[in-house]
Amino acid sequence: xxxxxxxxxxxxxxxxxxxxxxxxxxxxxxxxxxxxxxxxxxxxxxxxxxxxxxxxxxxxxxxxxxxxxxxxxxxxxxxxxxxxxxxxxxxxxxxxxxxxxxxxxxxxxxxxxxxxxxxxxxxxxxxxxxxxxxxxxxxxxxxxxxxxxxxxxxxxxxxxxxxxxxxxxxxxxxxxxxxxxxxxxxxxxxxxxxxxxxxxxxxxxxxxxxxxxxxxxxxxxxxxxxx
Amino acid sequence: xxxxxxxxxxxxxxxxxxxxxxxxxxxxxxxxxxxxxxxxxxxxxxxxxxxxxxxxxxxxxxxxxxxxxxxxxxxxxxxxxxxxxxxxxxxxxxxxxxxxxxxxxxxxxxxxxxxxxxxxxxxxxxxxxxxxxxxxxxxxxxxxxxxxxxxxxxxxxxxxxxxxxxxxxxxxxxxxxxxxxxxxxxxxxxxxxxxxxxxxxxxxxxxxxxxxxxxxxxxx
Amino acid sequence: xxxxxxxxxxxxxxxxxxxxxxxxxxxxxxxxxxxxxxxxxxxxxxxxxxxxxxxxxxxxxxxxxxxxxxxxxxxxxxxxxxxxxxxxxxxxxxxxxxxxxxxxxxxxxxxxxxxxxxxxxxxxxxxxxxxxxxxxxxxxxxxxxxxxxxxxxxxxxxxxxxxxxxxxxxxxxxxxxxxxxxxxxxxxxxxxxxxxxxxxxx
Numbered sequence: 001x002x003x004x005x006x007x008x009x010x011x012x013x014x015x016x017x018x019x020x021x022x023x024x025x026x027x028x029x030x031x032x033x034x035x036x037x038x039x040x041x042x043x044x045x046x047x048x049x050x051x052x053x054x055x056x057x058x059x060x061x062x063x064x065x066x067x068x069x070x071x072x073x074x075x076x077x078x079x080x081x082x083x084x085x086x087x088x089x090x091x092x093x094x095x096x097x098x099x100x101x102x103x104x105x106x107x108x109x110x111x112x113x114x115x116x117x118x119x120x121x122x123x124x125x126x127x128x129x130x131x132x133x134x135x136x137x138x139x140x141x142x143x144x145x146x147x148x149x150x151x152x153x154x155x156x157x158x159x160x161x162x163x164x165x166x167x168x169x170x171x172x173x174x175x176x177x178x179x180x181x182x183x184x185x186x187x188x189x190x191x192x193x194x195x196x197x198x199x200x201x202x203x204x205x206x207x208x209x210x211x212x213x214x215x216x217x218x219x220x221x222x223x224x225x226x227x
Numbered sequence: 228x229x230x231x232x233x234x235x236x237x238x239x240x241x242x243x244x245x246x247x248x249x250x251x252x253x254x255x256x257x258x259x260x261x262x263x264x265x266x267x268x269x270x271x272x273x274x275x276x277x278x279x280x281x282x283x284x285x286x287x288x289x290x291x292x293x294x295x296x297x298x299x300x301x302x303x304x305x306x307x308x309x310x311x312x313x314x315x316x317x318x319x320x321x322x323x324x325x326x327x328x329x330x331x332x333x334x335x336x337x338x339x340x341x342x343x344x345x346x347x348x349x350x351x352x353x354x355x356x357x358x359x360x361x362x363x364x365x366x367x368x369x370x371x372x373x374x375x376x377x378x379x380x381x382x383x384x385x386x387x388x389x390x391x392x393x394x395x396x397x398x399x400x401x402x403x404x405x406x407x408x409x410x411x412x413x414x415x416x417x418x419x420x421x422x423x424x425x426x427x428x429x430x431x432x433x434x435x436x437x438x439x440x441x442x443x444x445x446x447x
Numbered sequence: 448x449x450x451x452x453x454x455x456x457x458x459x460x461x462x463x464x465x466x467x468x469x470x471x472x473x474x475x476x477x478x479x480x481x482x483x484x485x486x487x488x489x490x491x492x493x494x495x496x497x498x499x500x501x502x503x504x505x506x507x508x509x510x511x512x513x514x515x516x517x518x519x520x521x522x523x524x525x526x527x528x529x530x531x532x533x534x535x536x537x538x539x540x541x542x543x544x545x546x547x548x549x550x551x552x553x554x555x556x557x558x559x560x561x562x563x564x565x566x567x568x569x570x571x572x573x574x575x576x577x578x579x580x581x582x583x584x585x586x587x588x589x590x591x592x593x594x595x596x597x598x599x600x601x602x603x604x605x606x607x608x609x610x611x612x613x614x615x616x617x618x619x620x621x622x623x624x625x626x627x628x629x630x631x632x633x634x635x636x637x638x639x640x641x642x643x644x645x646x647x648x649x
Contacts, residue, residue: 123394
């Protein structure tokens with residue numbers, strides 16, 4: 001059963017994912033106003049999606065560390081690994097986003113609400129890692145950094161409320177309208193959603209690998225301690 | 228419970244008054260930053276938005292210089308174990324929170340008076356201006372109390388404090404800057420619900436801090 | 448009636464194991480010593496018993512009349528002192544004691560203890576100006592002020608002169624009758640005072 005599901009995993013990542021990339025770059029038509037550059041959409045949106053997902057995952061494990069006594073050590077590296085992937089994908093989001101912004105709006109940075117949100121997410125990740133490294137010798141390291149992540153998480157809804165009032169949006173209306181509906185051609189929509197799907201699976205794959213490495217390191221450490 | 232929190236606040240004030248330097252320095256920091264801005268400006272006219280931005284940046288850095296001290300002192304002078312043997316984490320958190328709110332409100336009074344006086348700013352909506360300063364400072368003090376506790380446990384001073392506070396203080400600063408700029412030039416509507424926003428935000432942070440403080444303060 | 452039970456307590460710091468599988472059960476009028484060479488974990492074990500640190504394995508159980516007490520309420524049952532416990536330097540001894548004494552303790556008991564430990568004439572001096580022996584006396588008063596059912600002392604005799612020791616042993620002799628006393632120490636006098644104990648030497 002286990003090897004069977006792993007096979008599906010590999011198939012999705014090593015066969016389907018390149019297929020989706022090809023489809024995104026060649027097959028799908030370019031967007032009407034944005035031109036060929038719109039193809040970056042199929043990378044930019046999934047990458048942004050993953051940076052949010054890893055934030056939620058890290059937050060989930062942080063809450064669980066404080067609530068339940070079970071599997072604290074496992075959750076410790078799970079939260080850390082999720083944040084680790086998160087910061088990389090956040091940086092990728094900023095990079096892809098600013099390339100696209102340069103092409104379509106004329107400058108790399110515009111302080112558009114969504115750009116601002118992703119920068120705040122990046123700041124929170126940076127603060128989290130600064131704190132984590134500063135807490136090196138503290139026995140409560142995980143508790144303290146979890147509390148920080150939780151506080152950062154509860155500020156998020158307030159950002160959603162406040163940012164659109166401060167910065168007018170430049171983000172293409174063709175993608176997400178004020179009524180929160182997606183207006184894309186069917187082919188583009190399909191590509192976008194499959195791309196988000198495979199990226200999410202890809203994320204799950206890296207995350208699982210990282211956790212496995214951490215768990216191996218952890219048990220090795222335990223063994224060394226027992227001797 | 229109430230008298231115990233009061234006891235704790237009284238103790239903190241007693242120590243700070245006898246030990247003057249720390250509180251003096253944070254007051255002096257706030258005053259000097261305000262003066263240096265007005266001296267550097269040299270009477271050059273600022274737009275209301277610039278006024279609001281500078282005003283809140285002064286308050287932000289005053290908070291960064293002073294509000295972690297109450298926890299850092301307990302750690303540096305190695306009193307934290309003594310304190311936690313007799314007081315519960317909740318009592319400690321609430322007393323430090325009240326101390327910080329009182330301290331920061333008095334710092335903000337000084338900064339506001341100096342700023343208005345030296346930069347010749349006369350808010351068109353004085354009531355909105357005062358309410359903004361009070362609720363903004365309340366929000367900053369409530370956020371920095373829990374973060375100050377975190378920093379004191381990390382043992383790495385005020386630069387880490389600024390790094391971890393900034394992203395969380397951003398919504399407060401944005402809202403406060405907008406409200407202040409409206410109250411100074413009188414343009415736009417007086418959005419009192421933004422003050423409710425600031426208070427609600429601090430309320431949420433305080434309740435989460437109250438619940439999670441014990442994970443920072445004691446080994447769990 | 449209060450009861451402390453240590454159930455297979457073990458503590459590790461990183462790669463080194465300090466102690467493991469420590470078991471004992473203490474009830475009223477037990478006096479217990481913890482001894483061992485430097486670095487063997489005496490203070491750590493005492494702090495684990497007080498709930499200040501967590502054991503890496505095993506658990507500490509407090510029972511009052513056979514009902515289990517939650518960890519956050521331990522501090523209502525014990526008085527703890529040790530070299531890591533520092534009263535506020537900027538406050539006087541009487542201010543420190545008022546800060547820690549429960550409402551039921553009252554001012555009379557503060558004065559009683561200050562007189563007993565011969566600190567009454569220094570009561571309005573800031574702790575900053577105390578000698579280390581005087582500080583140790585103040586620490587001991589702090590452990591006893593709320594009349595706890597369990598008294599935990601980490602090296603109670605450090606820095607004390609003969610007079611201070613005599614006072615301490617006098618107090619402990621009366622306390623022994625109806626309380627649990629736990630002492631982490633290397634002094635043979637302290638050990639002789641106790642009815643049972645443990646040596647962490649391995």
